[in-house]
Amino acid sequence: MKILVVDDDIDTREFIAFLLKKYGANVTAVASANEALAALTQSLPGILLSDKPVEPALVDAIANLIAE
Numbered sequence: 001m002k003i004l005v006v007d008d009d010i011d012t013r014e015f016i017a018f019l020l021k022k023y024g025a026n027v028t029a030v031a032s033a034n035e036a037l038a039a040l041t042q043s044l045p046g047i048l049l050s051d052k053p054v055e056p057a058l059v060d061a062i063a064n065l066i067a068e
Contacts, residue, residue, distance in 0.1 A: 002045040005029040
């Protein structure tokens with residue numbers, strides 16, 4: 001399972017990524033919405049896990065990527 005983790009706190013981000021990887025997930029961890037968007041253009045995850053509500057512009061960008 002591909003999971004994209006978005007969290008601006010490095011300790012939290014790395015800990016979540018560590019735990020998910022321990023259970024076999026393929027994890028990409030990034031610090032910002034802009035980094036998340038860049039990661040999404042490379043590969044769409046099955047799950048996007050974010051510490052904050054996703055900004056409307058990012059939601060639109062994600063929807064456009066999925067529709068392609």
